[in-house]
Amino acid sequence: MKYRRLGKTGMRVSVVGVGTWQLGGEWGKDFEQTEVDVMLGKAADLGINLIDTAECYGDHLSEELVGRAIKGRRDKWIVGTKFGHRFTGRFERDDLFEPGHVQKQLEDSLKALQTDYIDLYQFHSGTDAMFDTAGLWEMLQTQVDTGKIRHLGISISKRHGDIYQADKASEVGAEAVQVVYNRIDRKAEEQIFDSCIRQDLGVLARVPLASGFLSGKYSKGAEFDKTDVRGIWQSRKEIDDTLDEIENIKGEIPQGVPMAQWALAWCLQHPAVTCVIPGCKNIKQVESNAAAAELALVSDDHPQVVS
Numbered sequence: 001m002k003y004r005r006l007g008k009t010g011m012r013v014s015v016v017g018v019g020t021w022q023l024g025g026e027w028g029k030d031f032e033q034t035e036v037d038v039m040l041g042k043a044a045d046l047g048i049n050l051i052d053t054a055e056c057y058g059d060h061l062s063e064e065l066v067g068r069a070i071k072g073r074r075d076k077w078i079v080g081t082k083f084g085h086r087f088t089g090r091f092e093r094d095d096l097f098e099p100g101h102v103q104k105q106l107e108d109s110l111k112a113l114q115t116d117y118i119d120l121y122q123f124h125s126g127t128d129a130m131f132d133t134a135g136l137w138e139m140l141q142t143q144v145d146t147g148k149i150r151h152l153g154i155s156i157s158k159r160h161g162d163i164y165q166a167d168k169a170s171e172v173g174a175e176a177v178q179v180v181y182n183r184i185d186r187k188a189e190e191q192i193f194d195s196c197i198r199q200d201l202g203v204l205a206r207v208p209l210a211s212g213f214l215s216g217k218y219s220k221g222a223e224f225d226k227t228d229v230r231g232i233w234q235s236r237k238e239i240d241d242t243l244d245e246i247e248n249i250k251g252e253i254p255q256g257v258p259m260a261q262w263a264l265a266w267c268l269q270h271p272a273v274t275c276v277i278p279g280c281k282n283i284k285q286v287e288s289n290a291a292a293a294e295l296a297l298v299s300d301d302h303p304q305v306v307s
Contacts (some may be wrong), residue, residue: 001047002293004274005204009151009175011078011119015293017050018043018286019206019277023065024058026090030224031279033068040069042283044076046290051177052080052204052277053113054124055105059087063112071114080178080204081109082124082155097123097130099139106143120176121149125157128164129281137172144173151175155206156192163191169201176202181273183252183266184210184245190264191271205267208276209260215243218260220244264292 002015018040021029040051051070053062063081070077083105085093096105110116120142123131131154143149153176154165167179179188179194185207196203209215219241224234234242253262264276280286 001290002296003049005202006078006120006274007176007196008200009120009202011151011202013078013202013275014048015146015275015296016048016264017052017204017275017277018289019279020051020053020062020066020162020281021057022281023053023062024056024087025061026058027279027281033064033065035282036065037069039280039283039286040066042286043086043280043290044073046258046287047293048286048290049076050080050275050277052202052206054082054085055109056082056085056124059261060108060112063109067113067115075186078115078119079115080120080122080153081113081118082122083109084124084126084130085188088199095126095130097126097133097136099133099135102136102262103143106148110148117148117150119150120153121151122153122155122176122178123165123174124155131165131168141173141252153178153202153204155179157161158185163195166195166201169195170199174201174290176204176205176274178204179276180207181270182208182210182214182269183263184214184242186301188272189270190237193270196272202274203272205273205276208264208267209278210242210246210263213246214263218243220247258288260288261292261295263290263296268292268296 003012004015006013023036051066053066083102084097086096088094140152152174154169154174155178158167160179169177179192181188253259264278267273267276278289280289
C-alpha cells in the first residue's frame with residue numbers, strides 16, 4: 001500500500017480507502033456482520049486505513065456495521081462519516097442541516113460507530129444555501145474543540161454543489177473535500193481541484209469506478225433492477241451511453257491490467273487526489289481495489305506523497 005497526506009489535516013491515509021454506501025442495503029445486497037468483519041479485516045491486512053461512511057446509509061446501518069467490525073482496533077483506522085440527511089426509506093432522505101439536528105446526528109454517529117471521535121466529519125451533498133445555514137460551522141468547530149471531531153470536510157454534491165463550497169472550505173474550517181471523480185466524469189478538473197490545491201485540501205475521489213461501470217463487468221444491454229441505485233437514478237439511454245463511452249476508452253488500458261484497477265490508479269494520477277474510496281461487496285473486490293495502489297505512480301513531486 002502507498003500513503004499520502006490528506007491535505008492540511010496531516011493525516012496519513014492509504015491511497016485506496018473503503019467506501020461503504022453499499023452496506024446500507026441500497027445497492028442490491030444486504031450485508032451480514034460477518035461479511036463486513038471479513039472485508040474490513042482483509043482491507044486492514046492490505047494496508048488500507050481509511051473508511052468512508054454516512055449517517056444516511058441505511059439509518060446509521062452502515063456506521064453500525066463498520067463500528068462493530070473495527071471495535072478493538074479503532075486506532076488503526078481513519079474514519080470519515082457525513083451529516084445532513086436522515087434516512088426515511090430506500091432512496092429517501094430528509095435534509096437536516098440546522099445546527100441542533102446536526103449535533104444530534106453527530107451523537108448518533110458516534111454511538112453507531114462505537115467511538116468517541118470522528119476523524120473526518122463531512123457536510124454531505126447539500127445545496128449552497130444548506131452550506132450557509134446560520135450557526136452550522138460554528139457549532140461544528142465547537143465539536144472540534146471538544147475532540148468529538150478531529151477534522152471537518154465537505155462532500156460536494158454532483159447535482160447541486162460546485163466551486164462555491166470548495167472555495168469556502170478554509171473559511172469554514174474544512175480541510176478536505178470529497179467529490180465524484182472518475183475516467184467518465186472529470187468535471188472536478190474544471191475548477192474544484194485547482195481550488196483544493198491552492199488551499200492544501202485533501203481530496204477523496206468518490207465513485208471512482210463510475211458506480212461499477214468501470215469494473216469491467218458490464219457490457220451493452222446490462223440491466224439493473226429497482227433494488228439497485230443504478231436502475232433507479234439512470235435511464236436506459238444514460239446507461240447505454242456510459243457503456244458506449246467505456247468501450248471507447250478500453251484502448252487506454254494496458255494489456256493484462258484489470259479495468260477496475262486501472263480506473264482507480266487513473267484517478268490517483270491527478271495531483272489533487274489523495275485517495276480513492278471505491279465500494280466493495282466481497283473480499284475479491286477488496287483485494288482488487290488495494291492492488292490498484294501498485295499501479296499508481298507516486299513520485300516525490302506529488303504534493304501529498306508521504307511514502
